[in-house]
Amino acid sequence: MGLRKVAVVGAGMTKFVRRAQETAKELSYQATHMALQSCELSMDDVEAVCLGTAPDSFDGIHMNGEYLSDGAGAWRKPYMRSYVGGGTGVFVPIQGWYHVASGLFDVVLVVAEEKMSSYYPHAQAAFLTIFDHTTERPLKPNLLWIFALEMNRYMSAYGIAKEDIARVSVQHKRNAADHPAALLGDADITVEDVLNSEVLAWPVQRFDVSPVSDGAVAIVLAAEHVAKRITDKPVWIEGVGWSLDTAHWTNRDLVYPRYVEYAARMAYEMAGVKEPRKEIHIAEPYDPFDYKALHHLEGLQLAERGQAPQLYIDGVAARDGDMPVCPSGGLLGVGNPIAAAGLMKIAELFWQLRGEAGARQVPGQPRRGLAQAWGDLMQVGTVVIMGR
Amino acid sequence: MNQRVAIVGIGWSGFRPLTPEVSYKELMYEAAVRAYADAGVDPRRDVESFVTVAEDFHEGTSIFDEYTPDQLGAVLKPMHTICGDGLHGLATAYMLISTGQFELVAVEGHSKASNILTLPEVTAYAQDPVLNRPLRLNTHFVAGLEMHRYLYETGATHEQCASVVVKNRFNALSNPAAPYGANLTLEDVLDGPPLSWPLGRREAAEHADGAVVMVLANEQRARFLSDKPVWILGVGWCNDSPSLESREWAQLPYIQKAAHMAYRQAGFSNPRGVVDFAEVDDLYAYKELQSLEALGFFAPGEAGPLSADGFTASDGELPVNVSGGSLGFGHLLDATGLARALEVVLQLRGEAGSRQLEGVEIGLAQSWRGAPTTSGAVTVLSN
Numbered sequence: 001m002g003l004r005k006v007a008v009v010g011a012g013m014t015k016f017v018r019r020a021q022e023t024a025k026e027l028s029y030q031a032t033h034m035a036l037q038s039c040e041l042s043m044d045d046v047e048a049v050c051l052g053t054a055p056d057s058f059d060g061i062h063m064n065g066e067y068l069s070d071g072a073g074a075w076r077k078p079y080m081r082s083y084v085g086g087g088t089g090v091f092v093p094i095q096g097w098y099h100v101a102s103g104l105f106d107v108v109l110v111v112a113e114e115k116m117s118s119y120y121p122h123a124q125a126a127f128l129t130i131f132d133h134t135t136e137r138p139l140k141p142n143l144l145w146i147f148a149l150e151m152n153r154y155m156s157a158y159g160i161a162k163e164d165i166a167r168v169s170v171q172h173k174r175n176a177a178d179h180p181a182a183l184l185g186d187a188d189i190t191v192e193d194v195l196n197s198e199v200l201a202w203p204v205q206r207f208d209v210s211p212v213s214d215g216a217v218a219i220v221l222a223a224e225h226v227a228k229r230i231t232d233k234p235v236w237i238e239g240v241g242w243s244l245d246t247a248h249w250t251n252r253d254l255v256y257p258r259y260v261e262y263a264a265r266m267a268y269e270m271a272g273v274k275e276p277r278k279e280i281h282i283a284e285p286y287d288p289f290d291y292k293a294l295h296h297l298e299g300l301q302l303a304e305r306g307q308a309p310q311l312y313i314d315g316v317a318a319r320d321g322d323m324p325v326c327p328s329g330g331l332l333g334v335g336n337p338i339a340a341a342g343l344m345k346i347a348e349l350f351w352q353l354r355g356e357a358g359a360r361q362v363p364g365q366p367r368r369g370l371a372q373a374w375g376d377l378m379q380v381g382t383v384v385i386m387g388r
Numbered sequence: 389m390n391q392r393v394a395i396v397g398i399g400w401s402g403f404r405p406l407t408p409e410v411s412y413k414e415l416m417y418e419a420a421v422r423a424y425a426d427a428g429v430d431p432r433r434d435v436e437s438f439v440t441v442a443e444d445f446h447e448g449t450s451i452f453d454e455y456t457p458d459q460l461g462a463v464l465k466p467m468h469t470i471c472g473d474g475l476h477g478l479a480t481a482y483m484l485i486s487t488g489q490f491e492l493v494a495v496e497g498h499s500k501a502s503n504i505l506t507l508p509e510v511t512a513y514a515q516d517p518v519l520n521r522p523l524r525l526n527t528h529f530v531a532g533l534e535m536h537r538y539l540y541e542t543g544a545t546h547e548q549c550a551s552v553v554v555k556n557r558f559n560a561l562s563n564p565a566a567p568y569g570a571n572l573t574l575e576d577v578l579d580g581p582p583l584s585w586p587l588g589r590r591e592a593a594e595h596a597d598g599a600v601v602m603v604l605a606n607e608q609r610a611r612f613l614s615d616k617p618v619w620i621l622g623v624g625w626c627n628d629s630p631s632l633e634s635r636e637w638a639q640l641p642y643i644q645k646a647a648h649m650a651y652r653q654a655g656f657s658n659p660r661g662v663v664d665f666a667e668v669d670d671l672y673a674y675k676e677l678q679s680l681e682a683l684g685f686f687a688p689g690e691a692g693p694l695s696a697d698g699f700t701a702s703d704g705e706l707p708v709n710v711s712g713g714s715l716g717f718g719h720l721l722d723a724t725g726l727a728r729a730l731e732v733v734l735q736l737r738g739e740a741g742s743r744q745l746e747g748v749e750i751g752l753a754q755s756w757r758g759a760p761t762t763s764g765a766v767t768v769l770s771n
Contacts, residue, residue, distance in 0.1 A: 003488050055450040062445040062513035065471045066761045069627045076645060079627040079763070080480070081471040085451040091468060102486035104653075129450040244457045244467040262464055270489070376454040 003270075006100040007227035007234035008093075008386065010039030010220035011347040016183045016335030020214035024059055024115040025071025027216035031340075032073045032111055035218035039230050046220075047105040048078040052092030052112040052339040054085060054375075057126040058119050072111040072218075084244065085130075086288070086375025088112065089217075089342015090382040094240045096221045097384075106223040113216040114337035123212045130377065132247070144209070148201040150254040150378060151291045155203065157255045158306030160294075162203060166194035167312040168290035169207050169332050175319060176329020178359035181344075183213055183335035194290075210288045213335035217343040219350065233354045238368070239271030239385035249377040260299030260374060260381035267370075267383040268301075276301045280385070281366035282352055283323060284345035286373040287330040296372055297325065299381065324362045327352060342373035346384060353388045393485045394610035394617035395602050395769070397427025398733050402598025403565050403717045405502065412447070412500040415599040417459040420496065423601035424461070428613055429492065431461030435603065436490045438467035441477040441497045441722045445510050448503070460496060460601070472625075473497075473755045474600065474726030475765035479623040481604045491609045497723030498599035507595065515760055520632060528592065530759040532584030534637055535674040539586065541638035544677055544692030546586055550577035551696045552673040553591055556709050559702055560716025562743035563731075567596055568716050577673075591673035596718020600726035602733075616737045621750070621768040624649030628762035635762055643669075643682035643754065643764045650752075650766045651684075659684050663768065664748040665706065665735060667728035669756040670713040676700075679754055680708065683766070702743060710735065710743050725755030725765055736771035 012034025014020075014027050022030065028051075036042060051072050056064040065081030072079075082088065082095040089112050096110035116123040124142055131137045154160065169189075176185035189207075197206040227234040243262035245252065252258075264276070273279045285296035294308035302323065303311055311317040317325035328334055328348035331341045349369035351357040368387040374380060399422025401415050410418075424431050440456045449455060453469035456462065470476050474497035481493040504510060511527045538544065554577060560569035572590075580590035610617040624646035629635040647659075656662045668683065670676040677691035685706060686694060694700065700708035711717060711731035720727050732751035734740045750770045757763040 056444045057450050059517075060513065061517060062510055063443055063471065063757070063761060066514065066627070066630050066757065066763055067516070069630050069763075074627050075629055076626060076641060078625050078646070078649065080476055080625065083451075083453055083469040083471050085453060095468075098480075098483045098487050098489075101489070102483035104483060104486070126450060129448070130454065132455075133449065242466045242468065243464055244453070244462065246458050246463045247455045248458070259464060263466075266466065376451055379454060 004101045004103060005224040006097050006237045007222055007224065008219050008237065008350045009222045009227050009230045009234055010035045010041065011350045012038055013181055013217040013344055013347055014215050015181045016213045016215035016337055018183065018211065018213060019117040020115060024113055025068055027115060027214065028068055028071035028111050028113045031216035031218040032109060035220050039220050041220060043073050045107050046073060046077065046109045048099055048108045049074040050092050050095045050099060050108060050110045051081040052088040052343065053081065054088055054114060054338040055126055057129065058116050058123060060118065068113060073109055084375055084380045084382060086338055087373045087380040087382040088339040088375065090345065090371055090373035090384055091242060092339065092343060093219060093346050093384055094242060094382060097237050097240050100221050100223050106226045108221045109218060110221060111216065111218045112339040112343035114340045115214045116212045116337060117214050144201040144204055147289055148204045151203050151289065153254045154291055154295055160309055162195060163191055164309035164313065165291045165294065166191045168293045169194045171312060171317065172287060172326050172330040172332040175327055175360065176333020179329045179334050182329050182333055184211055185329055185333050204289065208290045210331035210336035213337040215335060215337040215340045217340045217347050219343065219346060233388065235350050235353045235386050235388050237384060238387045239267035241266030241383040243381050245379045247377060249379060254378060256305060257295055257299040257381060259379060260296055260372065261301065263381035263383045264300045267385050271385040273385065280323065280368055280370045282327060282349060282362055282369035283325045284328060284348055284369065284371040285325065287326055287332050288336055290332060293325065293330065296374060300370065300372060320363055327360050327362050345371035349386045353386060391486060392607040393482050393620045394605055395733055396605045396610050396614040396617050397423045397429065397603030398730055399423030399426055400565065400598060400600045400730055403596040403720060404567050405594065405596055405718065407502060407597040412498055413459045415500065415597065416496060416498050419599035419601040420460050423603050427603040429603060431494065435492050435494050437484050437493045438462040438465060439477045439480045439493065439495045440469045441472055441474050442469055443471055443722060445513060446504065446721050460494065473757050473765055474723050475729065475753060475755045475767055476625055478602065478726065478729060478767060479625055479765060482620050482623050485604055485606050491606045493604050494601060495604065496599065496601045497726040499721040499723045500597050501595035501721055502597050516631065527759045528584040528587065530632065531672045532587045535587050535672065537637040538674055538678050542689035544689065546578065547574055548692030548696045549591060549673040549677065550574045552670060552676045553577045553715055555701055556670055556713040556715040559710055559743065560712025563712050563717065566712040566717035568594060568718055569712060587672060593671050593714035593719040596720055598720050598723060600723050600730050602726065616771065618733045618736045619770050621770050622650035622653030623767045625765035630762060632760060639688065640678055640682035642762050643679055646764055646766045647683045650768050654768045659752065663750050663752045665710060665745055666708050666752040667711060667731050668708060668754045670709055670715050671719055671756065671758055673715065675756065676708065683754060707745055710745060725753065728753040728755055729767060732769050736769060
């Protein structure tokens with residue numbers, strides 16, 4: 001029995017900024033409005049709404065999904081908010097996919113929003129309460145520390161130099177210089193700039209990390225028979241995958257993201273992809289830290305273990321390389337409003353595969369792309385494969 | 389798609405006002421083990437995807453979905469959390485199977501309300517931070533306003549609302565899982581302390597701890613796994629305006645829409661005469677009347693007098709909340725909808741013990757996410 005085909009038919013995004021004047025609802029509204037305009041639909045055409053937003057603690061609002069519902073266009077519509085921490089941005093299109101693929105809906109609006117600046121003075125403190133209340137919270141850990149552990153493990157296991165990891169940050173921030181919605185695009189940044197930036201928690205330095213940001217992204221999904229009426233250039237969701245590992249992250253070897261591999265294998269199987277390195281033409285792995293892009297490329301089977309830095313050294317990952325990685329500029333360059341950042345990658349693939357990415361356009365008419373996000377306690381992988 | 393989906397396994401732990409000897413993980417584990425045993429499946433080998441319903445502030449943990457996989461046997465499996473009611477979770481599992489990508493999906497909901505030292509303050513954080521929260525009101529005020537408007541527009545009386553409490557808590561005496569069973573009179577309810585006028589303290593559900601897990605399967609697997617599959621005929625869910633200032637107060641348009649969505653799938657438009665019994669929202673007593681009207685069982689204003697006359701009693705024409713409802717088994721936070729669906733499944737399987745209804749074939753469960761939300765879901769089940 002064949003699966004019902006689902007297409008992305010429209011996309012819109014706000015600028016990613018450090019401190020938005022707009023409320024979270026207004027950001028959601030703006031992205032939604034742009035996405036609907038891009039495919040000439042109105043809210044009357046939308047049958048259901050899916051929302052992605054990460055912890056309620058950013059906004060300090062309990063049941064934040066309910067609060068955001070009208071901004072996301074969910075007034076008197078079936079509406080649900082899905083949640084897998086940092087992986088939410090690439091999960092919420094999966095949620096939209098199963099809404100349509102189930103046969104219950106033909107047109108679904110998918111919105112991802114994050115407003116991190118409401119958390120004062122810095123959103124990092126919201127992460128204190130993600131840790132186990134008994135065994136970890138008393139140590140007062142934060143995300144930079146645990147990612148420093150993971151980055152260190154990755155570097156020492158394979159003998160990877162900081163210079164080679166810094167190349168990721170440089171390439172992504174340079175790519176973002178061409179993105180009109182980007183927060184940290186920089187066409188002139190160098191590896192030295194990254195290596196000379198402030199040390200936050202060794203080996204993590206300031207330019208190794210994506211910025212705290214505000215922003216929203218929305219896409220419109222449609223079933224096959226409707227999609228072809230809406231647009232000549234639907235971009236199909238060919239495969240989806242997600243996987244959640246144990247909460248006991250201290251018991252795992254951090255050197256390899258097995259959950260990303262499982263999610264990717266599920267998505268490849270659904271998409272009929274046998275040789276990912278040949279069949280994926282654009283990769284948008286999750287890059288909140290520069291080493292994470294490498295780590296995830298390996299989990300996605302797009303590089304051998306410990307060999308991902310070579311893709312950047314050889315230029316394979318460059319925008320005009322054999323397999324461009326984060327041509328959008330990624331989280332490091334465009335910004336990291338958590339859930340919105342993941343959906344930004346989906347929007348980027350939509351524009352790239354339609355040939356509408358402007359100055360960021362990858363040459364050679366790419367046919368298939370992959371977006372991935374990751375979250376929780378270094379624990380969840382979410383993968384979407386899109387093709388035209 | 390176009391496959392039927394059935395509930396093939398159920399398990400629960402609780403429901404109790406306090407569970408000091410177990411953590412929320414142990415509650416979940418207990419319910420999950422029972423559900424898997426009931427379905428005859430091994431979660432590690434057989435269950436293909438998992439769904440939990442939870443809200444961070446209820447758990448006291450940011451990004452709570454981190455802590456969901458281990459006790460459900462879901463490690464390294466496709467698992468995600470829905471910030472919704474248990475029936476939203478059930479609808480999600482239904483959609484996952486309907487895609488054709490999954491054959492067997494588990495859904496979980498739990499409440500560890502007794503762990504929350506400042507639940508009224510936590511709930512107040514769901515109010516609009518600019519317009520409502522500065523008033524520093526306990527969120528029950530939203531229910532008081534809504535009840536007042538409902539009584540005003542429909543002519544229902546406070547006594548009729550109190551009759552819901554008497555009925556549901558009496559029903560709970562026959563439900564071993566319900567901790568709030570009691571034999572009350574109308575006067576006992578009406579003479580209780582006020583909560584938010586006209587709403588009285590005894591017309592609001594007390595909180596309880598517990599967990600519910602269900603295993604869902606596509607038709608082929610369901611027939612193989614179970615002698616008594618309970619089929620999901622329809623699911624529906626909907627939101628109205630989150631803003632207190634612009635919402636509809638007397639009627640529940642979101643429940644109407646959710647119900648129509650579920651009825652359309654189930655192939656009927658009027659539930660009267662089709663649905664044999666219902667488990668509906670009664671977090672506050674008046675909500676049962678309001679919900680029954682929104683669901684189309686009664687015209688606006690009819691539910692009150694009919695309830696007072698025993699139409700919705702266990703031996704009435706349309707038994708409602710035979711389980712005892714939330715007034716009887718407790719407010720289980722976002723597990724509430726699954727607890728209602730659980731009762732429907734037990735009745736349809738003929739496993740409801742001394743409260744078993746005779747000859748029932750189609751049952752309905754409906755839930756609301758509580759004040760101040762306008763979010764609810766409906767499912768129609770059949771044996």
